[in-house]
Amino acid sequence: MARLALSTLIARDDVLLAVAREHVLVYDKFTGSLLRTTKLESRIRACALDPSARNLVVVDDGKKLHVLAFDTLTVQSTRSIAKKSDIALVTPNGEQILLADKFGDAFAYPLHPPADTPTLPATEPVLGELIFGHVSTLTTFLLAPPAPADPKFIISADRDEHIRISHYPLGYVIHTFCLGSTKYVTALHIPPSAPELLLSGGGEDELRLWRWHEGKLLRTFPVGDVVRPRVTVRPPVLKTKPPAAKRQKTDEVEETEPEKVLAVSRIESIDNVVLFSLLGANALFYFQMDWSALDAAVDVRALEFDSPVVDFVLDGDTIWVSLDAQPPSAPLAAATWDAGSTALVMTTAPALSSVPEGDADTDLYLPLALLPKHPDDEGWDVLEAGEAMSDKQRGRRKVKEQLKALQQPASPASVS
Amino acid sequence: MGKRKRQAMEEEEAIDQPGVIKMPQKRHYRQRAHANVFSDHALEYPTSPADMDWTVHYPELNGRKPEFADVGCGFGGLLVALGPLFPDTLILGMEIRTQVTQYVEDRIAALRAQPEQTAPGGYKNISVIRANAMKFLPNFFDKHQLSKLFFLFPDPHFKARKHKARIISSTLLAEYAYVLRPGGVVYTITDVRDLHEWMVKHFDEFPLFERMDEDVLEKEGHGDVVQAVRTATEEGKKVERNSGDKFLACYRRLPDPI
Numbered sequence: 001m002a003r004l005a006l007s008t009l010i011a012r013d014d015v016l017l018a019v020a021r022e023h024v025l026v027y028d029k030f031t032g033s034l035l036r037t038t039k040l041e042s043r044i045r046a047c048a049l050d051p052s053a054r055n056l057v058v059v060d061d062g063k064k065l066h067v068l069a070f071d072t073l074t075v076q077s078t079r080s081i082a083k084k085s086d087i088a089l090v091t092p093n094g095e096q097i098l099l100a101d102k103f104g105d106a107f108a109y110p111l112h113p114p115a116d117t118p119t120l121p122a123t124e125p126v127l128g129e130l131i132f133g134h135v136s137t138l139t140t141f142l143l144a145p146p147a148p149a150d151p152k153f154i155i156s157a158d159r160d161e162h163i164r165i166s167h168y169p170l171g172y173v174i175h176t177f178c179l180g181s182t183k184y185v186t187a188l189h190i191p192p193s194a195p196e197l198l199l200s201g202g203g204e205d206e207l208r209l210w211r212w213h214e215g216k217l218l219r220t221f222p223v224g225d226v227v228r229p230r231v232t233v234r235p236p237v238l239k240t241k242p243p244a245a246k247r248q249k250t251d252e253v254e255e256t257e258p259e260k261v262l263a264v265s266r267i268e269s270i271d272n273v274v275l276f277s278l279l280g281a282n283a284l285f286y287f288q289m290d291w292s293a294l295d296a297a298v299d300v301r302a303l304e305f306d307s308p309v310v311d312f313v314l315d316g317d318t319i320w321v322s323l324d325a326q327p328p329s330a331p332l333a334a335a336t337w338d339a340g341s342t343a344l345v346m347t348t349a350p351a352l353s354s355v356p357e358g359d360a361d362t363d364l365y366l367p368l369a370l371l372p373k374h375p376d377d378e379g380w381d382v383l384e385a386g387e388a389m390s391d392k393q394r395g396r397r398k399v400k401e402q403l404k405a406l407q408q409p410a411s412p413a414s415v416s
Numbered sequence: 417m418g419k420r421k422r423q424a425m426e427e428e429e430a431i432d433q434p435g436v437i438k439m440p441q442k443r444h445y446r447q448r449a450h451a452n453v454f455s456d457h458a459l460e461y462p463t464s465p466a467d468m469d470w471t472v473h474y475p476e477l478n479g480r481k482p483e484f485a486d487v488g489c490g491f492g493g494l495l496v497a498l499g500p501l502f503p504d505t506l507i508l509g510m511e512i513r514t515q516v517t518q519y520v521e522d523r524i525a526a527l528r529a530q531p532e533q534t535a536p537g538g539y540k541n542i543s544v545i546r547a548n549a550m551k552f553l554p555n556f557f558d559k560h561q562l563s564k565l566f567f568l569f570p571d572p573h574f575k576a577r578k579h580k581a582r583i584i585s586s587t588l589l590a591e592y593a594y595v596l597r598p599g600g601v602v603y604t605i606t607d608v609r610d611l612h613e614w615m616v617k618h619f620d621e622f623p624l625f626e627r628m629d630e631d632v633l634e635k636e637g638h639g640d641v642v643q644a645v646r647t648a649t650e651e652g653k654k655v656e657r658n659s660g661d662k663f664l665a666c667y668r669r670l671p672d673p674i
Binding site: 104105130132133134135136160161162164166167170171172173174176177179180181182395396398399400402 | 437438439440441443444445463464465518522526550551552554555559585586587588589590591593594622623624672673674
């Protein structure tokens with residue numbers, strides 16, 4: 001048994017909401033006492049609060065979409081959905097829930113199910129309206145311009161390095177792409193101080209800055225040197241190895257530790273301070289940014305904790321940070337921007353009561369194993385040393401050789 | 417010795433005659449028809465269209481970029497038929513299977529090298545690339561770059577759980593509409609009725625595409641393209657030999673509503 005990590009922090013008024021596997025927990029953010037909690041039937045995959053803060057949208061592993069009353073955590077409605085969703089958000093006008101599943105499709109549902117929707121037990125999944133889709137695994141998306149403005153675009157990212165800008169609500173009209181990332185993109189952020197800009201991060205050693213409406217890359221921010229030493233969690237070894245690993249004919253036993261994998265999990269900004277976290281890193285990273293001098297060099301720094309950072313959320317001047325820690329270490333830390341020293345500093349966080357326990361969460365760092373790509377093809381026409389050429393290879397080679405000969409001027413020796 | 421082996425040996429002995437370009441033989445390049453489009457193949461693709469060096473593919477670029485794309489071009493039959501019909505247009509075949517791509521590459525090189533070649537364009541305007549078009553079309557082509565997109569005899573992926581792998585789906589149509597310019601045409605053909613109905617359903621439902629029936633295609637001058645779509649590919653010829661049906665469905669890309 002272990003204390004469960006708090007994922008999905010949401011701060012609102014005097015409370016801090018957190019998700020711990022099947023539990024929804026609402027804490028008093030000053031005293032740390034647990035005000036109310038509810039336990040769902042299966043693990044919560046995504047959670048979002050609507051702009052009015054009255055409705056909490058929760059998606060679980062059982063393919064259920066619940067809407068809970070935020071002040072009592074009672075379930076107001078439950079709909080069956082076709083696929084498990086990992087991302088949920090509510091539109092700024094509070095009318096729609098956007099859910100995205102790992103296969104890459106995003107659907108819209110009305111916040112509250114229409115009166116004629118069958119109630120539990122629901123047999124038929126409710127069909128949401130398909131807004132857009134990626135063929136690759138969808139990793140994150142957001143609406144642009146950011147709330148509270150009326151959204152006109154969706155910015156979505158996937159495992160195959162794409163950042164796509166589509167119209168909203170007509171998600172089938174793709175406006176442009178922001179192309180240039182060389183690894184999966186897992187975090188997107190539009191700074192409120194410069195809403196025409198987009199920050200992105202993923203598996204690379206850099207963050208990228210774009211003018212998103214034009215699909216133009218403006219610059220990169222090298223963060224690898226500061227970030228890598230603080231990534232303390234290695235990717236978990238999967239029970240079924242990817243094909244490339246299977247085919248390796250090595251005599252050596254695979255004793256070596258898997259390499260570090262970077263995955264930016266969240267990017268935020270407070271005025272001219274950009275903050276970001278990585279999955280499995282024990283720090284909150286930040287740099288100051290002059291939004292009017294975009295090319296200026298930045299100084300990337302880290303505020304370290306004793307344990308890996310699971311998530312963080314902005315709450316006025318406070319930054320709440322949840323940590324993957326076991327007692328006696330605290331699961332919640334707090335930080336704030338100190339203008340005097342121009343640094344992020346720790347402040348006191350309340351000790352949280354009654355954080356639930358359960359079996360250790362093995363899924364938390366799974367993305368570190370699943371995000372990187374494993375090419376399973378090898379050069380097909382390369383002759384292994386000592387192997388005889390097959391008929392097929394010989395046939396292909398003959399054609400290639402004659403074409404090569406044509407490109408080179410004939411030497412006396414080659415004329416038969 | 418069997419007949420096939422004897423023929424093969426005779427073919428090999430008949431080489432090295434000066435002036436005769438030996439064409440690549442399909443049997444040396446055979447590969448399973450199905451490749452998993454969701455796997456992470458060791459594919460090379462440009463980070464963005466601006467990073468793509470088309471000079472590797474077309475010896476005379478003249479500031480042009482490909483305008484026609486044959487998605488899943490197989491052994492290149494359509495490319496070879498269309499090239500001379502549109503000598504000023506750059507045409508690109510995309511194929512996910514390595515060996516098949518290599519065949520097409522070798523075939524095009526051999527065609528270009530033929531002495532006393534009379535085909536307009538000399539096959540210098542056609543090329544092939546190994547690529548996963550389902551995932552990476554926007555990496556290769558800018559917005560509205562293409563004027564024609566071809567899906568000839570696509571893999572039907574019969575089982576329901578494989579439907580997501582079908583080359584035409586609601587989410588993919590948005591990407592096809594992105595690379596295809598308003599007024600551009602998509603050509604689809606299959607001998608599998610179920611797949612034809614699937615494709616038609618998805619295209620019909622997609623607001624940016626409008627069906628063009630054969631009269632319209634003929635009137636707007638696409639008749640010879642349609643004929644090539646029907647008869648130029650190995651797959652098309654195979655269907656004819658087996659007296660199968662060919663279901664054609666073509667769509668015009670409409671202007672963006674926004």
